[in-house]
Amino acid sequence: MEPVIGVVPVRQILTKSKLPGADYAVNPYVGCAHACRYCFASFMARHSVHGGPWGSFVDVKYWEPVKRPGAYAGKRILLSSVTDPYQPAEAKYRRTRAFLESMQGSGCRLSILTKSDLVLRDLDLIRTFPGAEVTWSVNTLDEAFRRDMDRAASIERRLAAMRTFHEAGVVTGCFIAPVFPGITDVRAIIRRVRDRCRCIEVDGLNLRGPYARTIFAYIAARRPALLPLYEDIYRKGNGAYWAHLREELAAVAAEEGLPFAEGGSPRPRWDGAPAVVSYL
Ligand code: SF4
Numbered sequence: 693m694e695p696v697i698g699v700v701p702v703r704q705i706l707t708k709s710k711l712p713g714a715d716y717a718v719n720p721y722v723g724c725a726h727a728c729r730y731c732f733a734s735f736m737a738r739h740s741v742h743g744g745p746w747g748s749f750v751d752v753k754y755w756e757p758v759k760r761p762g763a764y765a766g767k768r769i770l771l772s773s774v775t776d777p778y779q780p781a782e783a784k785y786r787r788t789r790a791f792l793e794s795m796q797g798s799g800c801r802l803s804i805l806t807k808s809d810l811v812l813r814d815l816d817l818i819r820t821f822p823g824a825e826v827t828w829s830v831n832t833l834d835e836a837f838r839r840d841m842d843r844a845a846s847i848e849r850r851l852a853a854m855r856t857f858h859e860a861g862v863v864t865g866c867f868i869a870p871v872f873p874g875i876t877d878v879r880a881i882i883r884r885v886r887d888r889c890r891c892i893e894v895d896g897l898n899l900r901g902p903y904a905r906t907i908f909a910y911i912a913a914r915r916p917a918l919l920p921l922y923e924d925i926y927r928k929g930n931g932a933y934w935a936h937l938r939e940e941l942a943a944v945a946a947e948e949g950l951p952f953a954e955g956g957s958p959r960p961r962w963d964g965a966p967a968v969v970s971y972l
Contacts, residue, residue, distance in 0.1 A: 693748070695748055697749075698752070700722060704756070705720065706758060712955075713768060713770075714770035714803060715768050717769070717770045718769055720752075720772065721751060721753060721776075722753065722775065723736065723746070724750070725750055726779055726844040727747025727843045730870055730897060730906075735901065735902060736774065737749075750781045752781060758794055761795050762799065764795065765800060766799060766800070768800075768803055769800050769802055770803045771803070771804050776805075777811075782810055793817065796820060801822070803824075804824070805829065806826070807850060811826060811857075818857075819860060819862050826862055827864065830851070830866055832872075833847055833877065833881060834875075854866065854888045858889060864889040865892070865893060866889045866893070868882075869893070869896075872897050873897065873922065873925055874922075875915065878894060878937070879944050882945075886965075890967075892950075892968045893969045894969065895972065896937070904926070908926075921933070938972045941972070942968075945968040950965055950966055950968050951967040951968070955970055
């Protein structure tokens with residue numbers, strides 16, 4: 693289903709960020725047609741004038757030109773924190789591209805996070821930004837589960853785009869998140885992506901948002917054998933699953949000859965073999 697498209701004028705597109713590793717965030721759209729069932733930003737649907745569920749609307753932002761782009765030299769800018777900068781609307785409205793064009797030569801450091809391969813369109817532009825990083829979220833290699841969870845590009849398309857950027861010399865990453873207990877095969881994903889990225893970050897599913905009910909309903913209907921595990925983790929607060937997964941991650945990294953680090957500041961450098969970083 694095509695989302696309802698709106699237009700919103702905003703004064704500024706750059707907002708200060710408290711996220712680790714990002715000085716500023718840029719969200720060229722409000723809403724996201726990728727409609728991930730576990731989206732942490734889905735609460736924003738409640739504040740939308742469109743009234744539909746998350747994924748059913750996208751507002752296209754138009755902003756005043758960035759004053760003094762050079763003032764952002766050395767600053768890490770995240771695209772995006774509450775939307776996907778390369779969701780389908782970007783093919784037509786090109787707001788992410790407009791932002792990148794306006795910042796070319798500024799010396800800012802880009803961190804792009806997406807579930808799309810539309811970013812390939814902007815490869816030549818992105819590679820002009822020193823230190824640019826492009827990361828794809830991949831939390832399964834199972835397309836059926838992926839389709840159950842989001843309406844973004846297929847996993848194969850994301851992996852192909854990651855390879856193209858990597859081969860073009862752009863720093864690439866894989867964000868294995870959110871890890872679904874009993875479903876996400878972290879080991880298989882690491883083995884699949886290790887030849888095409890510099891950093892593999894891993895984070896678990898948290899069910900503190902309003903989408904908890906949706907996920908529990910999904911598990912009950914489609915993976916009932918996992919329901920006791922989910923109740924143990926999310927209703928009884930048992931952290932043993934994550935502790936075990938942390939140990940497994942360290943073991944997989946050792947088997948694969950990859951550096952392993954616990955997440956947090958400062959971020960590990962992305963200049964050697966892909967580091968496995970756990971935020972679990
Ligand atoms: S791609 Fe990101 S912002 Fe978009 S719905 Fe999924 S989790 Fe939310």
